[in-house]
Amino acid sequence: MGQKAERIVVKLGTSTLTEGSQRLHAPRILDLARQIDLILRRGATVTLVSSGAVAAGRERLGEVEGSAGIPTKQMLAAIGQSRLMALYESIFGFYDRVVAQVLLTRTDFMRRQSYLNARNTFETLRQHGVIPIVNENDTVATEEIRVGDNDNLSALVAGLVDADLLVLLTDQEGLFTGDPRLSRDAELIREVKAHPIPPELWEAAGGTRSGLGTGGMSTKLQAADLARQAGADVRIASGSAPDVLIRLADGEEIGTRFPRVESPLESRKRYILAGWSGRATIAIDPGAADALGRHGSLLPVGVTRVEGAFQRGDTVQVLSPDGRELGRGLVNYTDDELGRIRGERSERIRELLGYDYGDEVIHRDDFVLTGRRSEET
Ligand code: GLU
Numbered sequence: 001m002g003q004k005a006e007r008i009v010v011k012l013g014t015s016t017l018t019e020g021s022q023r024l025h026a027p028r029i030l031d032l033a034r035q036i037d038l039i040l041r042r043g044a045t046v047t048l049v050s051s052g053a054v055a056a057g058r059e060r061l062g063e064v065e066g067s068a069g070i071p072t073k074q075m076l077a078a079i080g081q082s083r084l085m086a087l088y089e090s091i092f093g094f095y096d097r098v099v100a101q102v103l104l105t106r107t108d109f110m111r112r113q114s115y116l117n118a119r120n121t122f123e124t125l126r127q128h129g130v131i132p133i134v135n136e137n138d139t140v141a142t143e144e145i146r147v148g149d150n151d152n153l154s155a156l157v158a159g160l161v162d163a164d165l166l167v168l169l170t171d172q173e174g175l176f177t178g179d180p181r182l183s184r185d186a187e188l189i190r191e192v193k194a195h196p197i198p199p200e201l202w203e204a205a206g207g208t209r210s211g212l213g214t215g216g217m218s219t220k221l222q223a224a225d226l227a228r229q230a231g232a233d234v235r236i237a238s239g240s241a242p243d244v245l246i247r248l249a250d251g252e253e254i255g256t257r258f259p260r261v262e263s264p265l266e267s268r269k270r271y272i273l274a275g276w277s278g279r280a281t282i283a284i285d286p287g288a289a290d291a292l293g294r295h296g297s298l299l300p301v302g303v304t305r306v307e308g309a310f311q312r313g314d315t316v317q318v319l320s321p322d323g324r325e326l327g328r329g330l331v332n333y334t335d336d337e338l339g340r341i342r343g344e345r346s347e348r349i350r351e352l353l354g355y356d357y358g359d360e361v362i363h364r365d366d367f368v369l370t371g372r373r374s375e376e377t
Helices: 012-017 026-041 055-062 069-095 106-110 113-128 151-162 201-204 217-230 244-249 263-276 286-293 335-341 346-353
Strands: 007-012 044-049 101-105 131-134 165-170 233-238 256-258 276-284 303-307 315-319 324-328 368-369
Touching: 007 026, 007 244, 012 026, 012 055, 012 165, 026 044, 026 069, 026 244, 044 069, 044 151, 044 324, 069 101, 069 131, 101 113, 101 151, 101 201, 106 113, 106 151, 113 131, 113 151, 113 165, 131 151, 151 165, 165 217, 165 244, 201 217, 217 233, 217 256, 233 244, 263 315, 263 324, 263 368, 276 286, 286 324, 286 368, 303 335, 335 346
Parallel strands: 007 044, 007 165, 044 131, 101 131, 165 233, 276 315
Antiparallel strands: 233 256, 276 303, 315 324, 324 368
16 A cells, blocks of 8 residues: 555546546546545545536537537537536535636646646635636637646646646556557556656557547656656546545555656755746845744745846745845745835735735745755854
């Protein structure tokens, strides 16, 4: 048995939700909801990444002409997304669970502001025990800004919410050495440790396709590789295996496992440290340096000086009162906003700006200590 997981992202593909048919299969979704409810009751958190919007749209509208074209798919997604959410809403309602729809595209992960906003939203949903149900924002996502498949989307979400486990549910038991539907010799691969992924595996994954959904095994392999580098253990497993989610959350060995390449914390630290442009700097007073050194957050009252131009969500360098780097963190306010609220108590932010993004200039979870507090040197 492996470790119990605490923050789990589960990707449900169309083939899992329809059980391979042309319609969403409510009993299957009910069974998954039951498992998720149990996992939540044990104190872990679950974020769902769910496909099925296009399938649900098609279910409502029937076969449409030119259904392979992008505008038609976008239309079907627009029709189906609300139906999909209505289904989740009613099924999770049996367990008295609240769900929330989150629609994202690739740009939301690339632009720091929206990245930070999305991260804050997920964190707030988590604090309120709400289950986020994520899908690509298909109706607006053009080719250039799409993630394109929900496997890769789920890997990006795993990084965004600092997941320690990403489960990619599919209609196969896991990743095989060949296509199990075509070759009898194809064997289940229990674990993929090699980093980078060896070419034979890419080849083996390239051979499989599943009906209605977008993703095949190759996008699962891409997603697994991405997420393990963002600090999550990844599992590819069959959505129809009994209690699959509960067992995986408990650390049971089912399907194909991709152990994380680095911890979520290391990966996040690297992301924050590497994001500094070399210009944006905030100087702080001794009290604030002390708070940050003790793993507290930076509040506006402790900010003494602001240098360089930066946006909300950028990495800024934080200078101790002695002028040395204390650390770097993701900042919640722009240079201009910070210039107006520095030295002030957090309660006054709203009055001074007319709005606020929370009490913290840098949240403790978004700060990486690189130096020492001045009194230690
Ligand atoms: N976003 C699409 C849908 O909800 C599915 C994409 C995928 O399956 O990868 O239908």
